[in-house]
Each structure stands twice: as structure tokens, then as C-alpha cells.
Amino acid sequence: MGVLVRVEGIVQGVGFRPFVYGLATRLGLSGRVGNDGHGVFVELEGDRPLIREFLHRLERDAPPLAAIERVTVRRGAVHAAGFTIVPSASAGASRTLVSPDIATCADCLAELRDPADRRYRYPFVNCVNCGPRLTIVRAMPYDRPLTTMSGFAMCADCHTEYHDPADRRFHAQPICCPSCGPRLKLVGATGDPLVGSARVLRAGGVLAVKGLGGYHLSVLASDDRAAAELRRRKRRGDKPFAVMVADLDAARRLCEVDATGAALLKDRARPVVLLPRRPDAAVADAVAPGQRRLGLMLPYTPLHHLLLADTAAPIVLTSGNVADEPILYDDRAALENLAGIADAFLTHDRPIHLRADDSVVRPFDGKAMVVRRSRGHSPRPCTLPLATTRQVLACGAELKNTFCLAKGAHAFVSPHIGDLENWPTFRSYVETVRHFCGLFGIRPEVVAHDLHPEYLSTKHALTLPDVELVPVQHHHAHIASCLADNGESGRVIGVAFDGLGYGADGTLWGGEFLLADLASFERAGHLARVPMPGGAMAVRQPWRMAAAYLADLPDVEAPPVAARNGPRWRQVTALARAGGLGAPLTSSAGRLFDAVAALVGVRDTVTYEGQAAIELEQLADPHEKGGYPAGVSRDGGLLVASGADLVRAVVADLAAGAGPAVVSARFHHGVAELIVRCCRLLREDSGLATVALSGGVFQNVLLLRRTLDGLRAAGFRVLTHAAVPVNDAGISLGQAAVAAARDHIGRSSGTS
The missing domain is CATH 3.90.870.40 (DHBP synthase)
Structure with a gap:
């Protein structure tokens, strides 16, 4: 009996061919195994019961670094004596997956520390179970000539190990030692x-x-x-x-x-x-x-x-x-x-x-909250809830940029690129997009991008020829990212709290309540808008946001932050009241946290994004249970949540002698209770009982914990991020999911 087996997933660079070789020879089967652009192919000949046993063990006993996604089997003619590993086939576009770089395994560490071993204190020891992968791969299939190890000829000992089926380094592509380098x-x-x-x-x-x-x-x-x-x-x-x-x-x-x-x-x-x-x-x-x-x-x-x-x-x-x-x-x-x-x-x-x-990563709820997804994780794919019928490039956001390539149900989120605010980072972005397209055999037909016209990622999208452009609103992408991260496609109440994102109305959003699925959304509510005096300067100087919030609270006594900033405080307050281009309006949750951080004396200026909010979270008294109340009104059908009520309570509590740690805790609890209240109201309006939480503000585990507990106590099912970050690094996955969903709907209805 002859069968042809195709194995897809992360099956190259993880010792899969040696595993297949060993399994087949132990069962007395004839045939061959090799890599190609689709994964691993196996041709088998032998008794039917032995082939059935092979197929059972193939998935059950796969190497620890392998991630099998699909095994297909069909009958076919096989004529072989014995079982062999054959050279890789490279014809056609690559469809296989690439393994992330993996930390040194225990076996290699034992050799590293053994004075009797020939690799004692050799700083590049590796095997099929560990070592460099993505960072050394030039092209697929994953074979030594297509990696940066191609320039190091194996010494006789390494050559023997590489070709010995009983050795841990059998067909380990980065195999090396002190004799053959690297050095x-x-x-x-x-x-x-x-x-x-x-x-x-x-x-x-x-x-x-x-x-x-x-x-x-x-x-x-x-x-x-x-x-x-x-x-x-x-x-x-x-x-x-x-x-x-x-x-x-x-x-x-x-x-x-x-x-x-x-x-x-x-x-x-x-x-x-x-x-x-x-x-x-x-x-x-x-x-x-x-x-x-x-x-x-x-x-x-x-x-x-x-x-x-x-x-x-x-x-x-x-x-x-x-x-x-x-x-x-x-x-x-x-x-x-x-x-x-x-x-x-x-x-x-x-x-x-x-x-x-x-x-x-950061521990939360007994598992990892991913803050930055890069070495060791990328390019392990995410699975799209709705597979795309065309190949997609999602260009990502401006800050904490990643991009995402999608083909079928696979979404390949790039390693962390960084903030696209300088030429070297943007050049790295363009080069990495090109490399990933080649690595995964993707030629984008659909390109998703942010609405913001000044994002370099958006500008890059607009330069690409012969593609269909899909603009995706920033906060919809956040919620779509959370949906995709959870394998969901249905409509939810989406809470997207972050620093800033370009809104569908051309204003600056950032404290949003959406009714959304993968393909579409409607804005159902937001934090009340306040001016950002000086525009981007208000991001770097949180005291400006404190002045903006207090500009419309004339009955509130000036806090110490006003005295600290002297004449500038009065100038910025006047700028906030005047509005216009010098003080654009925003519904940003991040800017609300900045304002409170300045009010409680955490800091008036920052040296990196989110610093004030991070330090405000750390300041909070873990024993404090109270929270400040805040009002919710309606404006033309939209819920409007009052951040000013929280600011007023903060100033009053500080004036009454409450300590900064207590005030910080009460503020966090107040924000969480405000989110729960808005979600309750939206459930009454829409009938939706699932909430998706996304946006960089939810990296704050104090806020996230309190919000989760409150929503669950109110009977909501809550979705949070798992595989990709809640911050803007997850935006690209959301954009890809939106593009795939719209493509799916368009093809189903017979339109493009």
C-alpha cells in the first residue's frame, strides 16, 4: 500500500523530518520525507496497519516545537527501498510556517557545562529543539543553504551528527561547533x-x-x-x-x-x-x-x-x-x-x-498579558475567525507598530517594529514587510490601513500599486483585534480606551464605546470631549490636560499643579477655553489618566509614552475599595461619560487631605465603574451581552481587574487579549481581520 502524506503547520526547523524518519524506520515502512514550500511531505509504503499506526503517532508524538495544523492523506504509488530524507523542494510559492527563535534547551545546556563535551563553553550550541530560527532564515524551505549559516561549512564531526538518525542534531540546520564556527x-x-x-x-x-x-x-x-x-x-x-x-x-x-x-x-x-x-x-x-x-x-x-x-x-x-x-x-x-x-x-x-x-509580558489572571510580541513568539500565526479569500497586508498603527500578513485563515503578525516617527524605523518597517512577503509567499491584493492620513503606515499603503485599499478606523481595529484574538466574529459591545486615534468624524477619539463586529461598527458612546492645549505637546506635558479639564470647572479651587506651572497654567487654560486648532478636542481616556497623574503630583511631564499613567497605577493603594462617581448623559443617541466628574472628585479629595495613593485607587475604581455603567446602558439598548476590552489603557491591570470583575458581576461575558498586545501593536491583526471579513462578505454576495 502506498500513501502520500502532507503535513502543514510549524513543521520546519523543529526536527520534524528526523522524527518522521525515526518513526517510519521503527515501523519498518519504506518511503521518503522532505521539506517544500508547503510544509513536510511524506511518501509511505508498507502494510496497512503499520501505516495507520504511523499516522496515529505522527500527530500524537510530534516534536515539542512542532505545531501541526493539518494532515492530509491520499493514495499514491510509492516505490522505495528503505526510508530516506530527501533534499528540499523549493518550487512554487511558500505556504509553510516558520518557527520562532527558541531558547537553549536543557540538553544543549548540559553540553555547554560539561568539560568533557566537545561543545563545552561553546556559545552557539543548538539542536533541533532550540536555537535561532526566524532571525537567520533568508527564504523557505528551512534548509541550511537558505539561512545565514550557509557560510559555515560543517566539520567532519558535525557532518556525522547531521546525518545520523539517532543523533539529536540529525538535520539540525544551524548545527555548529568550535571547529566549524561561528566564533x-x-x-x-x-x-x-x-x-x-x-x-x-x-x-x-x-x-x-x-x-x-x-x-x-x-x-x-x-x-x-x-x-x-x-x-x-x-x-x-x-x-x-x-x-x-x-x-x-x-x-x-x-x-x-x-x-x-x-x-x-x-x-x-x-x-x-x-x-x-x-x-x-x-x-x-x-x-x-x-x-x-x-x-x-x-x-x-x-x-x-x-x-x-x-x-x-x-x-x-x-x-x-x-x-x-x-x-x-x-x-x-x-x-x-x-x-x-x-x-x-x-x-x-x-x-x-x-x-x-x-x-x-506581564502576569495577569494566572497567564501572560502580552505587552510586546516579538522574539520567541513571532511569526507563529494567529487564526482569523473568517478566512480571507485574497491575500492581505495590514499596515498597522504609527506607535508600537507591527504589520500583519493574512492568507486564508492564517494571520502572520510581524515582530515589534517600533514607533514610525523616524526614517530608520520606517525603513526597517518597509524591509521587514518585503521579507515577510517573500518568506510566506504572499503578494498582497488587499491592503488595510489606519484612517489617519499622516501615519507613515497609511502613507506606505497609499504608495502600493495594484491593490484594493481598505481603510479601518483605529478603535474598530482594536475591537476587531480582540475579537480575532478570541476566535470571535459576532457583534459585541467594544470598549476601546487608548491615547489617541483618528476618528471617523475627523476628531481625535480615545475613550470609545462601540457596537461592532469584524466587518463594521457604530459609535455608541464616548468620554466627554476636552481640549488638548498645544496638541501633541499635551501628550508630553500631562499638566496641560489637568488645565484643560479644570478650564471648564471654574468653581474648583486651583490645585498645586497650577502653582507649579505658574503663568503657563493661565496661558494654557486660556488656550483650552479658546479651542480651535491650538487645542483640538479629544475623547481620549489616556489623556484623562494624564490629567489625574498631574493633579495628584505623579508628574507634569513624561519622557516616554504612557509614563504618567503607568506611575499613577503603581501609586494606587491596593487596600482602598472606594471609587468616584461619574455621570453619563446622552447626546443625539450617543452615551457621553463624564471624565470631568472624576477630575472634580480627585481635586476635592486632595483638598480634603486624602493621600495620592488613596486618590489614585479611587480614580481607577471610578473609571471601571463608569465603564460598567455604560455597558449596562448599551446592553439595554442593543441586547448585546458580550464586551470586548482593547486599547493601551487596558494594559493597566488595576483598571482591567476592576473592570473585568464589575462586568462579570453584571452578567457580561468579557473578551480580553491573549496572543497579541492590547495596545497599538495589536492593531494590525484587527485591520487584517476587518479586511478579511469585508472580503468574505463581498465574495459571498458576489461583489468585490
Whole structure:
């Protein structure tokens, strides 16, 4: 009997062919297995019961990194003696999936630490179960000649392992060892690369380290002078640095690590995990100024393990770039651009083909809340609730940009790109779009984009020839992203709270209640609009939003923030009252949080997006249960929720002597109760009982927890994000889901 088997999913670069080879030979089956642009193909010949057993074990016992999506079987002629792995076929467009980069496995770590092993202290040890994948792949199918390992000829020992079916490195494409390379190099310091690098760090220097997806900058996490100097050289402002620790014990000395936190730290993606900082943590103040949390991660490459062991202390590991530019990954560019920041470079000669930042997660409700989805997660696909009949590019947002490619039911969200506010980041965006299109064999026919005409992602969409453009309102994309993340397509009450997004009416939205499904939406309510004095300047200076809210509350006594800003306060208040182009109206929830942060004295200016709101959340008293009331009115059928009522209560409570921590908690609770009240009213109007929560404001776990509990107590079913971030990094998935849904409806009705 002969059968032809097709296996689709993440089945290349994960040891699938060696697994098939071993399974077939143990069962005494003849045939062959290989990679092609669609996944893995298997041709089998043998007794019918043995083939049935093969097909059963194929899915049950698949390699740990494999993700099988579909197995198809048909009869066919097979003529083979024995079973072989054949060279990959590359004809046709690629339809297979690509594995993310995976942290070093336990078997490879054992070799790394064994003096008797030939890979002892070799910083590039890997096997079929771990190591670089996406960042070294130039094209599919996943074979060594199509990766950045193509320039390293295997030595005799590696060649033997690669061709030995009993070996863990059987057909491991990045296989290497000290004899055949890659190799480390230390630039700017002397001695053995690892020993010399540890010496640089212990002496208070800044070390650039080439990792999987780009260069990082490192100092000792306990060295306040070095951390402050790195911050100055990098022009980082107050944005926190991530810290790498050797193991869970070291993590527990710095942070409170519960079972969820430990599981996230040990996850094979090895993300940065945001955890509560211990009061006695030996971490410099300059690492995370004003933060009650630290971003910790465990080593995810052999190089990191060795560097941590030789340094014998936690280290800062932050992206190797200047200010808000993308992480550097090209050796020449890194040496040139980081020369004024790093004192020495720990580099190597394995090229990186695709840059990838570290992923960031935060524990919530016993699982991960994804803050940034990048290395270790991308390009694992999301599944669209409604498959697209045409190939889609969704261009994403301006801030925290990702893009998304969709083909059929698969949606491939890119690694984190960054803020599209400078040429280097935009160039990286365009290059990565091009690379992903080639990698997945996608030629976009439909291009979805934000409504904002000045977003560089929108402008890019408008330059693309021979495509159908699908404009998607920003907050609809947020809700569609949450729906897609949950495999839903039906109509919901969508609560989209974020900083700013271009509204369907041309104004600045950001505190929205929508009635929406994947294809369409209607605005059902919003936070009452207030002026943004100075426009974008109000984002960088939250005290301006405090002035804007108080401009229409003449009976409220001027708070301390007014005195702190002196004559400017009066000027900005007048600007807010005058309105017009100098003070555009916004319904933004993010700007409401900014105003309250300034009122309670958290900060009047910020050095990175969301800083005021983040610090306001951290300030809140966890024991306080009360919340401020706020009114809801109707304007032409729209619900209008009063942020001014919350501001008035904040000012009154502060004047009565309430502490900032209590006021912060009561404000958060008041916002949550306002959301629940609006959702109740919309349920009465629409009959909908499912709520989708999205937008960057819901990264605030205090607000999210209180809102979830309130909605569930009120009988709502609540959808939150899981695979993609709640912030603007999830926008591209929402845009793709909207485009797919509209395409699906159009094709079903016989229109295009």
C-alpha cells in the first residue's frame, strides 16, 4: 500500500523530518520525507496497519516545537527501498510556517557545562529543539543553504551528527561547533571574549552584546553610575531597562516571583517578564526610575548563559540603539552607531537576517498579558475567525507598530517594529514587510490601513500599486483585534480606551464605546470631549490636560499643579477655553489618566509614552475599595461619560487631605465603574451581552481587574487579549481581520 502524506503547520526547523524518519524506520515502512514550500511531505509504503499506526503517532508524538495544523492523506504509488530524507523542494510559492527563535534547551545546556563535551563553553550550541530560527532564515524551505549559516561549512564531526538518525542534531540546520564556527570576537577590550567582556562589566563599562535578533547594551544591574551613564549615552529618558538574571533563584532575589511569573520566565520564548520589585533588590535606581516593577528575563542563548556565569551578577540588557531607533543587527552599522555608547563589543560572525526585539509580558489572571510580541513568539500565526479569500497586508498603527500578513485563515503578525516617527524605523518597517512577503509567499491584493492620513503606515499603503485599499478606523481595529484574538466574529459591545486615534468624524477619539463586529461598527458612546492645549505637546506635558479639564470647572479651587506651572497654567487654560486648532478636542481616556497623574503630583511631564499613567497605577493603594462617581448623559443617541466628574472628585479629595495613593485607587475604581455603567446602558439598548476590552489603557491591570470583575458581576461575558498586545501593536491583526471579513462578505454576495 502506498500513501502520500502532507503535513502543514510549524513543521520546519523543529526536527520534524528526523522524527518522521525515526518513526517510519521503527515501523519498518519504506518511503521518503522532505521539506517544500508547503510544509513536510511524506511518501509511505508498507502494510496497512503499520501505516495507520504511523499516522496515529505522527500527530500524537510530534516534536515539542512542532505545531501541526493539518494532515492530509491520499493514495499514491510509492516505490522505495528503505526510508530516506530527501533534499528540499523549493518550487512554487511558500505556504509553510516558520518557527520562532527558541531558547537553549536543557540538553544543549548540559553540553555547554560539561568539560568533557566537545561543545563545552561553546556559545552557539543548538539542536533541533532550540536555537535561532526566524532571525537567520533568508527564504523557505528551512534548509541550511537558505539561512545565514550557509557560510559555515560543517566539520567532519558535525557532518556525522547531521546525518545520523539517532543523533539529536540529525538535520539540525544551524548545527555548529568550535571547529566549524561561528566564533566570538571582543572589540575594544583585550583577552578571551567572554572573560574580557565580564571584566568590562565589572569595571563599570558599557558592553554591546550581539544576540539572536540584534545588539543589546549591557551594564551591571547593581552599578548605579554605569546604569545612569548608559541612560545618558542612549538618550533613554526614564524608560526602564530590562534585567537578565542567571536563574529563578536570582530572579527571586530581585522580584516577587509567583508560580505564574516563574512559568513565564521559563517559557521557551524567554520574554521579559514585568514583576513586582522587592524592596531590598540590589538594582541601581537608574535601571527603572520610579518603578515598582522590574522587567526580568532568563538567558535564552548559550552566549547569555556564559556571560552571566562569568559576570556572576545580574546585568542590564536593553536594545542596542539610540533613542527610539530600531535595534541594530548589522555588524558594521552597530560598530558605527554604538561607538559613542558602548565601551566594548562582544560580537560574532553569524549574520542576523531579521532583527527582533525581546518580547515583553506581564502576569495577569494566572497567564501572560502580552505587552510586546516579538522574539520567541513571532511569526507563529494567529487564526482569523473568517478566512480571507485574497491575500492581505495590514499596515498597522504609527506607535508600537507591527504589520500583519493574512492568507486564508492564517494571520502572520510581524515582530515589534517600533514607533514610525523616524526614517530608520520606517525603513526597517518597509524591509521587514518585503521579507515577510517573500518568506510566506504572499503578494498582497488587499491592503488595510489606519484612517489617519499622516501615519507613515497609511502613507506606505497609499504608495502600493495594484491593490484594493481598505481603510479601518483605529478603535474598530482594536475591537476587531480582540475579537480575532478570541476566535470571535459576532457583534459585541467594544470598549476601546487608548491615547489617541483618528476618528471617523475627523476628531481625535480615545475613550470609545462601540457596537461592532469584524466587518463594521457604530459609535455608541464616548468620554466627554476636552481640549488638548498645544496638541501633541499635551501628550508630553500631562499638566496641560489637568488645565484643560479644570478650564471648564471654574468653581474648583486651583490645585498645586497650577502653582507649579505658574503663568503657563493661565496661558494654557486660556488656550483650552479658546479651542480651535491650538487645542483640538479629544475623547481620549489616556489623556484623562494624564490629567489625574498631574493633579495628584505623579508628574507634569513624561519622557516616554504612557509614563504618567503607568506611575499613577503603581501609586494606587491596593487596600482602598472606594471609587468616584461619574455621570453619563446622552447626546443625539450617543452615551457621553463624564471624565470631568472624576477630575472634580480627585481635586476635592486632595483638598480634603486624602493621600495620592488613596486618590489614585479611587480614580481607577471610578473609571471601571463608569465603564460598567455604560455597558449596562448599551446592553439595554442593543441586547448585546458580550464586551470586548482593547486599547493601551487596558494594559493597566488595576483598571482591567476592576473592570473585568464589575462586568462579570453584571452578567457580561468579557473578551480580553491573549496572543497579541492590547495596545497599538495589536492593531494590525484587527485591520487584517476587518479586511478579511469585508472580503468574505463581498465574495459571498458576489461583489468585490
